[in-house]
Amino acid sequence: MTTAGPTGRSTGAGRGRQEKTAPETASSAVDLVKIFGAGDTAVRALDGVTVEFPAARMSAIMGPSGSGKSTLMHCLAGLDDVTSGRVTLGGTDITDLGDKELTAIRRQRVGFVFQSFNLVPTLTAEENITLPMDLAGTKPEADWLSSLIDLFGLSDRLSHRPDQLSGGQQQRVACARALASRPAVVFADEPTGNLDTRASGEVLGLLRRSVDDLGQTVVMVTHDPASASYADRAVFLLDGAVVDDMARPTATKVLSRMKTLTP
Numbered sequence: 001m002t003t004a005g006p007t008g009r010s011t012g013a014g015r016g017r018q019e020k021t022a023p024e025t026a027s028s029a030v031d032l033v034k035i036f037g038a039g040d041t042a043v044r045a046l047d048g049v050t051v052e053f054p055a056a057r058m059s060a061i062m063g064p065s066g067s068g069k070s071t072l073m074h075c076l077a078g079l080d081d082v083t084s085g086r087v088t089l090g091g092t093d094i095t096d097l098g099d100k101e102l103t104a105i106r107r108q109r110v111g112f113v114f115q116s117f118n119l120v121p122t123l124t125a126e127e128n129i130t131l132p133m134d135l136a137g138t139k140p141e142a143d144w145l146s147s148l149i150d151l152f153g154l155s156d157r158l159s160h161r162p163d164q165l166s167g168g169q170q171q172r173v174a175c176a177r178a179l180a181s182r183p184a185v186v187f188a189d190e191p192t193g194n195l196d197t198r199a200s201g202e203v204l205g206l207l208r209r210s211v212d213d214l215g216q217t218v219v220m221v222t223h224d225p226a227s228a229s230y231a232d233r234a235v236f237l238l239d240g241a242v243v244d245d246m247a248r249p250t251a252t253k254v255l256s257r258m259k260t261l262t263p
Contacts, residue, residue: 024054024055024091026053026055026057026184026185027076027090027219028053028088029075029085029086030085030087031049031084032048032075032084032085032086033046033047033048033049033083034071034075045068046068046241047240047241048241049237051242051245053076053219055185055215057211057232057233058211059218059220059231059232059235060222060228060231060233060235061073061219061220061237062254062258063236063237063238064262069221069237071240072237073189073221075087076089076219077089077106077110077112077187078102078105079106082095089105089109089110089184089185090105090109090185107136107181108183109185110184111177111179112178112186112187112188113186113187113188113191115189115192115194118174119173119174121161121163122161124158124161125154125157125162125165125173128173128174128177129145129149129154129173129176129177130177130180131177132177133180138181140180140181141182144182147214151213152176152206157169168196168198171194171203172203175191175206179216183216184217186216188220188221189220190222190223191203191207191220191222192222200226204227207220218231225255225258228249228254229250229251232248233246234246234257236261238261244257
């Protein structure tokens, strides 16, 4: 199965993307272990994960429930500390950084897109987009911000508050917010989980364009094979370990692989 994005481009095999060479690494983990709890109740959520996510690519992290995919993303983004192993973000080893340093790194180098949008209801779309930079005391680049607003089709929605926007429009605002500071990597956790099929395709297609047209890096956790087909590659986890790394995934190939991972 292939799914057409908002530009009409097929997102399955043969989607015509130009091949890119020698990408830099935007985020990586080496021998990453994450254990929750202790003693008899300890849960080994990640078990020696080593993986790299290249810059200017869109990558999907997949696996059955409880496989460790969200935990991996949280560790890569510096939201969770690690039990052992190393994590790098934008060329910086963040494993042993303190809370203040991690907060600064996340503000400067990381964008987040969540399933629940996480927009401030009292702010306009434009104010939500610039909120992280306002909190950090920085100003967005005017040309970059304008390009994002155009890309996500929000120029006529900037004065609207979240309750005046559809779910798809709210997630477009969230995506523009994640990209506004030109982060080293955008982490998206089930970004289309609350959207219908059409809105999902629009949001995923726009994230795809942010990679192809703007050189951004997106690492997306998803359970949906159609969503994964928008990515350049899909990394599969099972029981906290990487079990496959698929280049140019299609919905059919991903669905077939997922079936082998589900009892």
